[in-house]
Amino acid sequence: MTKVIIGTGSDLPERVITNEDLEGMVEDYDRTRAGGLSLNEWVMQRTGVRERHRLGPGEGTSDMATRAAQRALESAGLTANDLDLIVVSTVTSDHRLPQTAGLLQKNLGCQCKFFQLEHACAGFVDAMIVTSALMDAYGYRTALVASSEAGSALMDPKRFMNQSVFGDGAGAVILQERDAPGYGLQATYTASDGSIAEWTWVPAGGTKIPITPEVTAKGLQYMIVDFKHVYPFAVKKMVESTREVLRRAGVSLDDIDVFIPHQTGRNIILDAAHLMEIPEEKVFMNLEHTGNTSGATIPIAVDEANRAGILKDGAKVVMPTIGAGMAWGALYMVWYDPKSHTNGHHNGAKNGS
Amino acid sequence: MSNVIIGTGSYLPEVLITNEDVARMDTDFDPVRARCTVEEWCRKKTGAVARHYVGPGEGSSDMATVAAQRALDDAGVKAGDIDLIVLSTVSGDYRLPQTAGLVQANLGIRGKFIEINAGCSGFIDGLMSAHGMMDRVGFEHALVVGCETMSALIDPGDFKSVVTFGDGAGAVVLSRRPGSPYGLKTYSSGSDGDMGFIVWVPAGGSKQPLTQEALAERQQYVKLNFPPIGPYAVERMMYSTLESVKRAGISLDDVKWIVPHQASTNIILEVAHRLELPEEMFVIIFDHVGNTSSASIPIALDEANRAGRFADGDWLVMPSVGIGMAWGAACLVWHDYRSARKGKNGKKEGNHD
Numbered sequence: 005m006t007k008v009i010i011g012t013g014s015d016l017p018e019r020v021i022t023n024e025d026l027e028g029m030v031e032d033y034d035r036t037r038a039g040g041l042s043l044n045e046w047v048m049q050r051t052g053v054r055e056r057h058r059l060g061p062g063e064g065t066s067d068m069a070t071r072a073a074q075r076a077l078e079s080a081g082l083t084a085n086d087l088d089l090i091v092v093s094t095v096t097s098d099h100r101l102p103q104t105a106g107l108l109q110k111n112l113g114c115q116c117k118f119f120q121l122e123h124a125c126a127g128f129v130d131a132m133i134v135t136s137a138l139m140d141a142y143g144y145r146t147a148l149v150a151s152s153e154a155g156s157a158l159m160d161p162k163r164f165m166n167q168s169v170f171g172d173g174a175g176a177v178i179l180q181e182r183d184a185p186g187y188g189l190q191a192t193y194t195a196s197d198g199s200i201a202e203w204t205w206v207p208a209g210g211t212k213i214p215i216t217p218e219v220t221a222k223g224l225q226y227m228i229v230d231f232k233h234v235y236p237f238a239v240k241k242m243v244e245s246t247r248e249v250l251r252r253a254g255v256s257l258d259d260i261d262v263f264i265p266h267q268t269g270r271n272i273i274l275d276a277a278h279l280m281e282i283p284e285e286k287v288f289m290n291l292e293h294t295g296n297t298s299g300a301t302i303p304i305a306v307d308e309a310n311r312a313g314i315l316k317d318g319a320k321v322v323m324p325t326i327g328a329g330m331a332w333g334a335l336y337m338v339w340y341d342p343k344s345h346t347n348g349h350h351n352g353a354k355n356g357s
Numbered sequence: 358m359s360n361v362i363i364g365t366g367s368y369l370p371e372v373l374i375t376n377e378d379v380a381r382m383d384t385d386f387d388p389v390r391a392r393c394t395v396e397e398w399c400r401k402k403t404g405a406v407a408r409h410y411v412g413p414g415e416g417s418s419d420m421a422t423v424a425a426q427r428a429l430d431d432a433g434v435k436a437g438d439i440d441l442i443v444l445s446t447v448s449g450d451y452r453l454p455q456t457a458g459l460v461q462a463n464l465g466i467r468g469k470f471i472e473i474n475a476g477c478s479g480f481i482d483g484l485m486s487a488h489g490m491m492d493r494v495g496f497e498h499a500l501v502v503g504c505e506t507m508s509a510l511i512d513p514g515d516f517k518s519v520v521t522f523g524d525g526a527g528a529v530v531l532s533r534r535p536g537s538p539y540g541l542k543t544y545s546s547g548s549d550g551d552m553g554f555i556v557w558v559p560a561g562g563s564k565q566p567l568t569q570e571a572l573a574e575r576q577q578y579v580k581l582n583f584p585p586i587g588p589y590a591v592e593r594m595m596y597s598t599l600e601s602v603k604r605a606g607i608s609l610d611d612v613k614w615i616v617p618h619q620a621s622t623n624i625i626l627e628v629a630h631r632l633e634l635p636e637e638m639f640v641i642i643f644d645h646v647g648n649t650s651s652a653s654i655p656i657a658l659d660e661a662n663r664a665g666r667f668a669d670g671d672w673l674v675m676p677s678v679g680i681g682m683a684w685g686a687a688c689l690v691w692h693d694y695r696s697a698r699k700g701k702n703g704k705k706e707g708n709h710d
């Protein structure tokens with residue numbers, strides 16, 4: 005048996021913020037310091053994010069996750085009751101508690117077991133690895149793996165850098181055990197290094213620095229990213245993760261059909277691709293209209309690529325990532341198109357709880 | 358299915374809050390309406406005598422580091438041999454990075470870390486995840502940790518929260534021993550997201566950010582709808598105990614010890630009576646620790662282990678219920694690793710030293 009993706013879905017909230025909008029909103033973008041460039045020109049020369057989506061008032065990550073999950077279920081031809089397991093990755097739950105995964109379960113109206121990982125950009129890759137292990141160990145046959153992030157909840161509205169890089173969104177896939185040798189999840193790689201954890205930091209809002217009026221006045225509830233360190237690290241770890249997962253799979257770089265990297269920024273992705281001599285046309289990028297949606301980037305990109313017909317049956321796909329923690333890793337999959345396997349049936353087993 | 362506990366450790370922070378201390382606090386306890394003192398109320402309703410709180414500047418990662426180091430020492434395993442950390446908490450030091458990464462860095466561990474956002478059922482979810490990942494990915498030594506700073510999440514004016522919860526951390530070292538008669542055998546676990554709001558912390562997430570208004574309304578604190586919690590906890594702990602025992606192919610008579618989540622002494626005793634089991638079979642530490650959420654089972658396990666209560670070959674069941682809502686139990690065969698090491702004339706058991 006192998007684990008194949010039989011459905012994909014994603015959600016980008018309706019509100020769109022363009023670079024022009026952003027330049028009017030932030031307080032620290034200075035055209036003179038930027039060599040006369042508009043914010044749009046500056047950003048397009050670097051991360052390449054033209055616009056990003058933002059949650060509307062009263063919306064949370066569970067709402068996006070629910071829409072993405074429903075689309076994934078629909079594309080798999082399943083209903084929520086067919087799910088045995090839900091694994092969600094997010095660092096921006098609706099509320100401090102309960103978990104967004106539980107609200108997703110509630111919204112879908114199903115009873116299966118859920119897990120929530122407190123993981124950011126590397127969250128989807130880690131969630132797939134954890135899900136796969138749980139399926140093997142406990143007999144869950146059909147799982148929903150989702151990541152939903154509202155980076156906007158962690159960003160200073162007045163500062164352009166994070167505002168320009170990050171967007172809100174959710175992506176989901178349905179992972180199912182199938183008798184499809186050679187298809188599906190073939191190799192994984194994941195690693196962490198907490199000794200450089202401070203490179204992405206949200207000081208307040210945990211137990212060490214509770215939120216108080218003094219703390220919010222200092223802006224300590226917002227994310228601080230050490231871009232100088234993160235940039236070269238991201239390039240290096242994207243390359244390392246790709247090479248390692250392919251080594252484990254026994255597949256060469258030349259055999260890969262589609263690269264779907266974490267959408268961390270066009271410059272980082274292209275630097276990594278050039279180092280590995282991967283032709284740009286094999287690299288799937290959608291960050292121009294999404295921004296970096298943290299753990300949600302890969303499942304959103306997979307959904308967009310899938311719906312665009314880019315992921316053909318048998319396509320060899322690599323998904324490398326890097327994120328807060330720090331954490332990095334990659335998935336290697338052979339794409340399974342259920343329509344090409346008409347004798348395949350998708351009768352998910354019932355609740356394993 | 359044979360990952361064996363070969364070390365336990367726990368830590369309770371130094372600040373001790375007795376019932377007398379609580380009586381002096383400015384809470385909503387009304388002795389006239391209650392017709393008793395705080396001490397009498399606690400003894401009658403929950404069994405609480407004292408609980409521990411973190412000191413200034415101390416957080417979940419600090420407690421987890423000490424507990425984990427004690428578990429490593431007990432196991433005779435070096436930090437460098439740990440290739441997986443699975444940590445559960447709902448009260449991390451910071452919004453980001455994860456507490457699991459801080460523990461990894463503090464101990465000098467290079468292995469992968471996973472952080473699970475789960476409360477009182479978190480240690481069982483952590484064991485399930487670690488166990489599955491060890492079997493599938495081949496990690497040899499895993500550290501499974503539960504750590505909570507509940508004092509930061511409770512409203513200091515809410516008497517019931519103050520007397521119920523405490524801070525602490527617990528950890529175990531798991532060793533992969535394929536084919537061993539010892540170790541973790543079965544689980545029964547599930548989630549009920551539709552009941553998610555019976556225990557919740559409204560603000561501090563993407564749907565409800567921490568604004569001045571939210572702080573003024575005390576929305577940063579845990580809200581407990583106590584009446585439905587007790588019956589749900591008793592019923593789910595009973596169910597998961599019976600189900601995990603059944604899955605292990607044994608009967609309740611074969612079980613020597615129940616190490617339950619320390620929801621309250623009264624809830625635990627209710628489970629004992631309803632299962633018609635002697636109270637002495639239950640490890641109860643709630644009186645001096647309080648409910649430490651995901652830390653409660655590993656702390657109880659460590660205290661009973663260090664007191665020499667478990668014998669080689671004893672069947673243990675660890676049932677839990679918590680926020681989400683979520684519930685689950687693990688069933689294991691205890692390995693007396695200390696005697697095993699001594700008993701072989703210094704010839705050390707296992708491959709971990």
